[in-house]
Amino acid sequence: MAAVAAALQPIVGLALGALILLVVVLRGAPARQLGVVIVLATVLAAIAGPNLAPPGAPWLFAFRILIVLLVVGALGYLLLGGAMSVPKAVAMPAALLAAWIGWSVVSIGWAGDVVAAARWTTFLAMMSALVISLALVCRTRRRTKLLLALLLGAFGVAVLVAAAEILVGLRLPTTRPGRDSSAIFGAASLFGNQNNFATFLTLSLPYFAALPVIYRDVRLRALGLTGTGVALLALLYTGSKTNLVAAGLIFIGLFIVLGSEQRLRGRLVGAAIIAALAALLVVPAIQGSGVVQLPEQGVTKFDFRLLEAQLESGTGSGGLRSSLTGDGLGLIEETRGIGVGAGNAENEVKSLDAFARVANLHNWWLEVTVNGGLIALLLFGAFYFRLLGGQIAAARWSSDRFIRYLALAGALALIGFLAGSLGPSTAIHFAPMWIVFALGVITLSLASRRTV
Numbered sequence: 490m491a492a493v494a495a496a497l498q499p500i501v502g503l504a505l506g507a508l509i510l511l512v513v514v515l516r517g518a519p520a521r522q523l524g525v526v527i528v529l530a531t532v533l534a535a536i537a538g539p540n541l542a543p544p545g546a547p548w549l550f551a552f553r554i555l556i557v558l559l560v561v562g563a564l565g566y567l568l569l570g571g572a573m574s575v576p577k578a579v580a581m582p583a584a585l586l587a588a589w590i591g592w593s594v595v596s597i598g599w600a601g602d603v604v605a606a607a608r609w610t611t612f613l614a615m616m617s618a619l620v621i622s623l624a625l626v627c628r629t630r631r632r633t634k635l636l637l638a639l640l641l642g643a644f645g646v647a648v649l650v651a652a653a654e655i656l657v658g659l660r661l662p663t664t665r666p667g668r669d670s671s672a673i674f675g676a677a678s679l680f681g682n683q684n685n686f687a688t689f690l691t692l693s694l695p696y697f698a699a700l701p702v703i704y705r706d707v708r709l710r711a712l713g714l715t716g717t718g719v720a721l722l723a724l725l726y727t728g729s730k731t732n733l734v735a736a737g738l739i740f741i742g743l744f745i746v747l748g749s750e751q752r753l754r755g756r757l758v759g760a761a762i763i764a765a766l767a768a769l770l771v772v773p774a775i776q777g778s779g780v781v782q783l784p785e786q787g788v789t790k791f792d793f794r795l796l797e798a799q800l801e802s803g804t805g806s807g808g809l810r811s812s813l814t815g816d817g818l819g820l821i822e823e824t825r826g827i828g829v830g831a832g833n834a835e836n837e838v839k840s841l842d843a844f845a846r847v848a849n850l851h852n853w854w855l856e857v858t859v860n861g862g863l864i865a866l867l868l869f870g871a872f873y874f875r876l877l878g879g880q881i882a883a884a885r886w887s888s889d890r891f892i893r894y895l896a897l898a899g900a901l902a903l904i905g906f907l908a909g910s911l912g913p914s915t916a917i918h919f920a921p922m923w924i925v926f927a928l929g930v931i932t933l934s935l936a937s938r939r940t941v
Contacts, residue, residue: 524562528626529639531555535619535920536643539663540679547663552920556615559622578937579624582930585872586617592864593831600830601837609832609860609917616923623927624934630891633931637696640924644693644716651676651686651723674786675728684912687729689921691909694720695739695901702743702759703894714763721767725774725781728790733775735909740764742904746897750885810851810911816841817855821862828862853910856917876929877903883936895932899925 534541534551542550567573575583593610600606627633653659654676664677675683697720700713724732743760747753773779775791789795799807816838820829829837834856835848850856858866876899883896902925916922 524559524566525626525632527555527559527562528622529636531559531619532623532636532920532924533639533643535924536640536647537679538920539681540661553615556618560618563622573625575625576628576934576937578934579621579930582624582872582875582926582933583621585868585875586620589861589865589868589872590614590617592861592868596828596830596861596865598830599827600833602830602833605832605836606830607832612917613831616918616920619920620923620927620930623924624930627931628934630935633895633935636928636931640693640696647678647680647686647689648719648723651678651726654678655726674726674784674790676723676726678723682914683727684729684731684914685919687724687727687732688735688906688909688912688919690720690724690727691732691735691739691905692902692921692925694724694736695743695898695905698739698743698763699894699898699901701763702747702756703890703897714766717763717767718770721770722781725771725783726787728787729912730791730793730796731911732909733771733791735905735907735912736767736771738908739901739905740767742901743897746881746884746900753885809847812843813838813847813850814852814855816843817850817852817859820859824862826863828858828860828865831860834859849914851911851914853913853916853922856915872926873903876926876933879933879936880929883932887936889936892932892936895928896936899929899932903929 531552534555537550538552539547539550541552542548563573590610590613593606593613597603597606597610623636627636650661654664660677661679663679663681665682676686677683678686678689680686680689694717697713697716700716701710702713704710704713721736724736740760740763743764744757747757747760770780774781774783775788777783777785777788783791795805796807799805800811802808803812817834820834820837834850837859838844838848838850850859854866854869857869861868880896880900880903884893884900887893887896906922906925910916910922913919
């Protein structure tokens with residue numbers, strides 16, 4: 490089976506072969522150990538997304554198979570008498586996600602398109618399961634470090650794919666606008682389009698930038714500086730203005746968090762050096778000069794004056810996004826804050842008289858609110874800011890260097906995502922966002938046990 494698949498689509502064949510080998514090796518393993526392996530494999534499959542789908546069935550990719558296997562396996566384990574304790578620090582985020590899923594199920598009742606509503610709710614349940622399963626599996630420093638090592642490997646693969654796009658024009662079949670995209674500027678890597686890849690980069694950036702600030706180990710500092718440079722360099726080749734702003738917010742957030750606690754102010758010098766190097770790399774490049782020579786199309790994409798002109802005239806990408814924001818706010822007002830029902834935002838935008846060819850709102854916070862109303866916004870906001878506030882507190886007060894690193898990086902990732910979330914067309918199935926949420930829950934769990 491793997492050989493046949495490899496002949497048609499090499500990546501799928503290799504993945505299938507690896508999965509079969511994994512099953513053979515682990516068939517006698519204890520349920521708990523097997524669960525850990527499946528969860529970590531699910532994370533990597535989530536990042537790869539549709540790239541790990543068999544030919545002719547682009548919807549049936551490895552992540553969806555593994556997440557269903559994970560949920561069914563967990564239920565079977567519990568039904569057969571297995572025990573699964575939930576740490577207190579995980580319970581609150583899990584309860585908020587469960588309440589959001591429950592409200593999404595309720596909203597199917599008034600959704601115009603029941604199929605779309607059920608599909609969106611299923612995605613929400615799947616990604617929430619990924620968050621909580623990761624938090625339950627990575628209860629120790631060793632497993633958390635293993636997760637970080639796997640994510641570092643995934644980052645490396647994503648960057649290598651992007652380099653192949655930039656240097657030789659090789660694009661994956663899942664990249665939009667399709668195979669014949671040699672004239673399109675930018676790299677999409679594993680994520681389908683440039684905006685999704687850019688958001689992945691800005692979510693990854695803090696986990697590199699925080700290393701030289703927190704650790705004194707030369708190897709970790711070198712990894713942090715190299716990773717920061719690579720992430721910013723790749724970001725320049727996405728043309729994403731929203732994620733360029735997100736990167737700026739990350740460095741601003743770094744100064745604010747460090748400056749707000751007297752014990753950490755000595756690290757401001759290191760943070761200033763990293764920020765200065767980042768500025769020297771990015772600012773000249775987006776102006777068409779400097780070390781990185783972007784093509785003219787790339788420089789144009791980063792021209793914020795063009796964006797301002799588009800917003801004023803209502804044309805181009807800026808005008809379209811402004812129009813979509815107005816449409817979304819109008820739908821919230823129309824429904825008196827209750828929302829149009831899970832997954833129905835796009836259908837409702839399409840039905841508007843002033844529909845302008847793009848239905849997706851390109852704004853995750855707005856999508857959550859239009860679909861589920863103010864209640865969904867409240868639940869997601871409580872989850873998001875619980876992670877953000879808890880990690881800022883842990884970054885400031887924890888005496889454990891590893892926890893302080895995780896907390897600082899996680900908080901900065903969430904701060905950057907306030908702008909970065911405007912990049913992807915939707916984030917309901919955008920795995921990097923949910924993985925960062927999972928890392929946040931893991932950090933709170935580790936920090937709570939450290940203080941007990």
